[in-house]
Amino acid sequence: MWIWFAGGYAIFITALIDYAAHVALSGADTRRRADAYRVVLKLVLTSGAGAAGLAAVALRAYQLDLLA
Numbered sequence: 001m002w003i004w005f006a007g008g009y010a011i012f013i014t015a016l017i018d019y020a021a022h023v024a025l026s027g028a029d030t031r032r033r034a035d036a037y038r039v040v041l042k043l044v045l046t047s048g049a050g051a052a053g054l055a056a057v058a059l060r061a062y063q064l065d066l067l068a
Contacts, residue, residue: 017043 017040024036061067 013043013047017047 020036020039020043024033024040027033027036058067
C-alpha cells in the first residue's frame with residue numbers, strides 16, 4: 001500500500017517540476033522565466049534531499065533490525 005503513496009507522490013512532484021521547467025524554458029516574460037527557474041531548482045533540490053534523507057533513515061533502521 002505504501003508503494004502507491006510513494007509512487008503517487010513521485011508522479012506529482014515530477015509533474016510540478018516538468019511544468020515549472022516548461023515555463024522556465026518557454027515563458028515570454030523574463031521575470032516569470034526566472035521565477036520558474038528558481039522553483040525548478042528548489043523542487044529538485046528539496047526532492048533530492050528528501051529522498052536521500054529517507055534512504056539514509058531506512059538504511060539505518062535496517063541496520064538496527066527495525067525493518068523486517
